[in-house]
Amino acid sequence: MNEKAPKIMMEVKNINLRFGGVVAIQGVSFDIHEGEIRAIIGPNGAGKSSMLNVINGFYHPQEGEIWFDGQKRPSMEPYEVAKTGIARTFQNIALFKGMTTIENVMTGRQLQMNKNIFWQMLRYGPAIEEEVQHRKRCEEIIDFLEINHIRKTPVGSLPYGLQKRVELARALAMEPNLLLLDEPMAGMNVEEKQDMSRFIVEVNEEFGTTIALIEHDMAVVMDLADRVVVLDYGKLLADGTPKEVQSNQAVIDAYLGVPH
Amino acid sequence: MFYKETGQFKSRYKDELAAFPLFEDKIGIGILCVLTFLVIPMFGLPGLNYEFAMGAIMIPCMVFIIMTLGLNILLGFAGQISLGTGAFSGVGAYAFYKFITIFPDINIIIALVLSGLVSAVVGVIFGLPSLKIKGFYLIVATLAAQFFLTWAFIRVAWLYNYNASGAIEGPNKEMFGIIMIGPQSAGMTRYYFVLVTLIVLTWLASNVIRGRIGRSWMMIRDMDIAAELIGIRPLVAKLSAFAFSSFYIGIAGALMVFFWLGAAEAESFDINHSFLYLFMVIIGGLGSITGSYMGAIFVWVVPVLIKEIGKSVFGFDAFVMENFSTILLGAMIIIILILEPHGLARLWQITKQKLRLWPFPY
Incomplete structure (x- = not known):
């Protein structure tokens, strides 16, 4: 992927999502390249699922733009988003x-x-x-x-x-052109996780489907993903290859906590 | 069951998608057809007076099955609860009455389909709240339909052609030279007409349910968020369920008045009837066509039989039996629902499963 300039399939720009006074997502931007596996990680409540809901059209962000296939997407309902070729699985089945x-x-x-x-x-x-x-x-x-x-x-x-x-x-x-997986491996045992990982890779390679997944199992994420986005408290913490993210001090702090 | 799918291989998906993929099921349906088309019209039901068997059991049962099918599509398949069934059946009946009085030469089948369509339109209008509200609140919204429509049936004299009795009454009317409805029509012709209608409507319903549209209803029922994500528009799915369901209920209403009762007033479409149909669906089993059959037959036939047996075997008077049968039916409903909350259809399924292994269950 890295040799030639990758085609950007989806790009979210400066998304702000609020529920009343609660700020769920704050100025988050990232892109998803065609044909890659993109992981979104972060501690609980970081706004990962909300991000998927924004992409799906369940939530309409107060600010920000979503670009899909090179075009700015107007505010859409979930069934309209489905027609554009975005599919999704849920965290709780x-x-x-x-x-x-x-x-x-x-x-x-x-x-x-x-x-x-x-x-x-x-x-x-x-x-x-x-x-x-x-x-x-x-x-x-x-x-x-x-x-x-x-x-x-x-x-x-x-x-x-x-x-x-x-x-x-x-x-x-x-x-779908873009497949969103919300914690596909939550609550699974090791063997089931291996199976699921294998399927995800095969889907990506055989069908060429672009995949964006949320996952808490870091070993899985680091193995599967081409690039990783890290969110924390609704903000973008890091964006890059698994290696870059792993060595990012802010990410380590968010996951392990820092002494105050 | 004493037969299984073992050994019956399908090499084409088309065969597997058939209504009755099993050979034995086809035989079973064949036997049922022979019974209903030949044996019952010739001999009636065993142990019962012929007129009584046809007029008080067979015809009303079939009418109620259509009614239950209609409500089951809405409640069992699309998950939208409604207490306006009685009123929607009334819409069908009054529409049919208006069609055959305004256009005396209209074909009965056309009038029936048209009155079903009128009922469908009314159903869609009163189904609109379902887009915003669910569950108990939707019940209340459909109750409004029930009360408003029964009010209209009494107050809007145009609906019953300003006649003094306030009732709608079937005039004698011919189709293909045979008197189909009205006082002079033969019970036999009405029986066959209702039977054929029932078969056609069952066939159509089962087709729709197994296809794309039926699946969209079940998606909305089971998980509306996921359904929307797959591209189902809740508006289309919910309103099409209301339309389809009301179409059936409207036709059933027209059949009820003109092919069974002969005449009816607004009371035949009141809330008690809505409850009765709801019982039929719930006892039969939500989301099952077989269940619609079982529920309607059970709820209608059991009290009638209890009354008959009480009168002829034990010699109680009719009034006592009337109350007694209501009590007994109530008790049976409670028992069935405790034993199997998913209704008679599930009970039937479990029995079939057990019979597969019988007599060696381990």
């Missing part, structure tokens, strides 16, 4: 609990499906062809993430690690 794994993955295809209500009612001709075609794509993703065996299990009854994987599958089914 947000699967559709009443549906099976395959149905959950199929929901990721919603935007690509467009046959109208009359075809849907008949479930014949174009509607069923569309359904089959997207089902095939979903099965590929299910294969890729090795969750074939739970294809028809309601996701509510799955163990935590698998639920996280189904959530990743659902996000991948959207075939």
Whole structure:
């Protein structure tokens, strides 16, 4: 990535987000290059998830600009952001609990499906062809993430690690340009973390998907990420390669604390 | 079940996505069709008077199944709770009445679809609050629809053509040379008409639910934030659920008045009926088409049967049995909900699961 000038996929400029008197994000700017894995780290309450919510359109920052694909993005609702090719997983799993794994993955295809209500009612001709075609794509993703065996299990009854994987599958089914992962490895054991790391790398390499992830496990972050952003109390603390960040005194202070 | 999916391999996704992928299920549906199309119209139900079986059990059951399907789409699949069902069914019934009196030559099927559409529009209008509020507050908003519409059914005399009784009454009306509705219509024709309508509507509902639109409803139900993130517009998903649901409820309302009761006043669409339909959905099982069938049949047939048995076997008088059946039904509802909060559909599923292993459960 470093040899030629990388293409900037997304850039946030001077974001300020306040909830009443509480300042969640204060003048944060960083960019995400196309094809990289970008990590956002920071202590609890640093504003990492809020940052993702801003990118997603859940929160509308009071000040600041978001540039996506070289264009300034107007204030958008989450469903409009989804159309621009940004997918996301959540910190605390947000699967559709009443549906099976395959149905959950199929929901990721919603935007690509467009046959109208009359075809849907008949479930014949174009509607069923569309359904089959997207089902095939979903099965590929299910294969890729090795969750074939739970294809028809309601996701509510799955163990935590698998639920996280189904959530990743659902996000991948959207075939996003930019994939936001909010603590993909939270609450996992070592083996599950290894699996998840492998999937993240493979997604990045095989599909060329740009990934921005929030993670607390530093070993994972330092291994996976191409570049790291560090936030603390809503402010940008450091930005650079894992090595640079690791040796940054401000970051060490924020994580270990400094004597007052 | 005494049969399983073992050995029935599908080599195409299309086959797997079929309504009844299992061969045995197809046989089961075939048997049900033979029963409802041939056996029951010919012999009635065992142990019951033929007229009674058709007029008080079969036709109302089918009407209520359509009603329950409609409410289940809204409540069970889209997760939007409504207590305005009775009123929306009334909209369908009054619309049908207006259509067949204003245009006496209109085809009944067209009038039925149109009245469903009118009900859908009204449903969307009263569904608008769902965009801002959820749960209990939405109930209150739909209650407003219930009270306002029943008020309109009494006060707006134009709706019942200014007749003195204030009731809507089906005139004799033909379709393809057969009298379909009105006092002179045969029970048999009405039975077949309702049956075919039910089958068509069930088929359409199951198609929509398994497709893109049905999934968007379930997404909104299960996790609205994630749904929005995947690109679902809550406005479209919620209002389409209201429209689809009210369409069904409106058609059921029209069928109820003109193919079963023959005449009705505003009381047939009051809040008690809304509760009745809600019970049917909850007891049958939220988010299940089979559950809609079971719930409607259970809630309607059990009290009727209790009354009949009490009168003919034990010789109690009708008034005593009326109250007794209400008490008994209430008790049964409580017991079922304690045993299985997800309703009869889940109970049925569990039974099937157990039967798979039976008689060697380990």
